[in-house]
Amino acid sequence: MKKTTKIFLGAAVIFGLASCGGNTENTSENSGEQKILTGNIKIDGSSTVYPITEAIAEEFRAIAPEVKVTVGVSGTGGGFKKFARNETAISDASRPIKDKEKVACEENGIGYVQLEVAYDGLAVLVNPANDWVDHLTVEELKMIWEPAAQGVVMKWSQIRDGFPDEEIHLFGPGVASGTYDYFTKAICGEEGASRGDYTASEDDNVLVQGISTDKYGLGFFGLAYFEENKDKLKLVGVDGGEGVVIPTQATVADGTYQPLSRPIFIYVNDKAAEREEVIEFVNFYLELVPEIAQEVGYIALPATEYAKQVEKFQTFISKK
């Protein structure tokens, strides 16, 4: 008995020593003509932008296998917190940086450049069995979602004459998401202002599930989730004052689907942008993103717009 215990503890100690050695911290050192890129690129931020950045990082592996790119999903706000503490090189964001976050960056001496990488459309959705709604105006959406509607607007019939006298069930992203921020800004006029009595989930698949099983449901989320669940949901056109527009790749890209389409961004830290592997990665990002955005369910910017972003990044890195 005594022996087995000792062997067990001995093994644990040896294992412990073995796993403590060899910390391989790579620094960017370009040797020879081959110029093999090495180093780490830490990225964090919005879960909306994540699928694009992940895809780019995956492709980047093929051209620079020695560069370790990691991507987290702390949300746009969480990402900027890390970005401002100099913990990340690039921050994914589904909205522009807020003043508070700008101040935090300044305090820590962090400069950055904002690059637009794609558009995301927010889709308003109902159940396929819903045969009374084919479009809603922005005013009607506001009536449904504004803070004053809480406990007041509870039935479809209150929204427009002719709608059934049935309860309306609302689904939407949680208050921590950039998607929520954007929707409330566009519809209710103020960021973060909405009624609280709706079913909120950070997981868009839960929202899909909710709306697709509830005849009287209504909700909103990113267009990508609709594209993957076309058979379970009905898309609602939005009238922003210039006629009803259904969100599609085309209407989001040419800006006619308003006000519910938005650009999404990456932010690059200026210190990080001095490193060759980061420059290479960002250039690669802008080069590949038109194709990737489409593939993962987002909408590419016009080609001229990408050219502008590339130029913006070039001026940013040449300034130093």
Place this chain on the structure above:
Amino acid sequence: MTNAQKNRIIDKSFQVFGIVCTFFGLAILAILLYNIVIQGAARIDWDFLKDLPSRRPQKAGIYTAVMGTIWILVLTTMIAFPIGVGAGIYLEEYAKKTKLASLLEINIANLAGVPSIIYGLLGLEIFVRIFGLGGSVLAGSLTLSLLILPIIIVATREALKAVPSSIKDASMALGASKWQTIWNQTLPASIGGVLTGVILAISRAIGETAPLIVVGALAYVPFAPSSPMDEFTVMPIQIFNWVSRPQHGFAVNASAAIIVLLLITFMMNGIAVYFRNKWQKKIKW
């Protein structure tokens, strides 16, 4: 109806109630397993185990997540095992039954009930920021160690308590010191129970997501950690990430990853049972 008949009915109905309760849990587990296996079993192959994360569900694999989980597992065990067992031995064998000791005891029991995300926030502040470990495997392991320490301490104490005092008294009577008694008698006799507690605690740790996300485990890590200071991801985070993706293929991947995670957990529990049986048989007083 006589009293005897009445009692028999009550007896019978409680028995039925008990059976229903037992099968309720089992039925839920069966439904869960059925769903997951139907959806994910066909997805598991060698490529799935050795591939790196990808945006294409068919190409994506769980290699880095499995490696991250193993790193976390080993480091957490190495940290929590000695500390937890040490604390358990102290509290059970050495500590005098003072007010301070009972205060400690209450607090440890309380710690076992603290939501895991709180440990995550604590880990973020202490290990990630103050110790400057960053979102590394080590920071994650230390955080999870905190989380499971109370469980290990309580299990150790229970195991030590189960050793008959006659054995300890006899050892002391033969002139053995306290430490000799613990090392040669009490610990060997209780090691089965201690190990069971430790392994069950670790099984819980590998299913944790929330504290690791807070500490900074990432969603996309295309390399396995090669040192305790490397960034990492773990299987629950990979699963969580896949479940929230729009494409159906990722839901299949998530199911497959859940099966792999369940297998790892079953294996851990199997090992626990094996050691317990092996060591308990050896004890002859």
